[in-house]
Amino acid sequence: MVKAGIVGFLPEDKSDVWEFFKWCADLGYKAIDMDLSYAAPGEDLTESASRLRNLGLEPLTMGCPGDFELAVGRVAEIAKKAHAQGIKRVTAYSSSISKSIHEGYGVHGTYDEMMRDFEYMNRLIELFDEEGLTFCYHNHYHEFITVYHGVNAFDRMLYNVDSRLKFDLDVGWVTSGGYDPVEVLKRLEGRIACIHVKDFYDLQKPWKMVEKDPSSKEGFTAVGTGVVNIPGVLKELDRQSVEYACVEQDIMRNLNPREALTMSYLAMKESGYVW
Secondary structure, eight states, X not given: OBEXXXXXXXXXTOOOHHHHHHHHHHHTOOEEOSOHHHHSTTXXXXXXXXXXXXXXXXXXXXXEOSOHHHHHTTHHHHHHHHHHXXXXXXXXXXXXXXXXXXXXXXXXXXXXXXXXXXXXXXXXXXXXXXXXXXXEEOOOSHHXXXXXXXXXXXXXXXXXXXXXXXXXXXXXXXXXXTOOHHHHHHHTXXXXXXXXXXXXSSSSGGGGTTOSOGGGOOOEEOTTSSSSOHHHHHHHHHHHTOOEEEEOOSSXXXXXXXHHHHHHHHHHXXXXXXX
């Protein structure tokens, strides 16, 4: 059975984050897959992690800059924070491949930038391994639609980066990028650290999620109400004994965050593969 977690969700009204986390735990969620420095800024990380575990939520990861050259110089700092929380992995949520996340739709990295990223990723895998930490990568749609010399960026990552790299695979973005998430999960068997469960009612509108025009920020929907093959994903996770599937919804549709989390958890639980 797979445990449900959350990623990115915080109280929309800026209310007490700990009351919100308790609400998530009471609903049935078992983990958060986001940096506690982001979720509870300014608080002691060891105390925050302990407080989270006392609620029944396991903190899963520390964030790593997508500027990998910068990240190499910050390994000791990141590792110290991870160890303070009892966390065993570090996750990068972007790279030069996904420049448009920060710079606007249509901005792409170059082939040379990607290959340089891979060199730094290999270095980070070594450095974090020395610290007893696993380095992970979180995909978006870019890795699947960006093609250099006939090969997409995701395949190039698999060919060029040390196989010790694990994945925080986002199955929504995999689907948005035109690939079957179940087949990608099978391909990565043994390399899945966690997954982000995201759903869409439109697969291409979310590509413009960082545009300034609010009307372009759409396409997202609560898990189980869109077109992503969530039951198939959860069945494959159960087969592989992947421990956590974490709900994420970058932009709300018709529901507020608590409603979306409730809908998503119940939809996953109804599959029979999540407890």
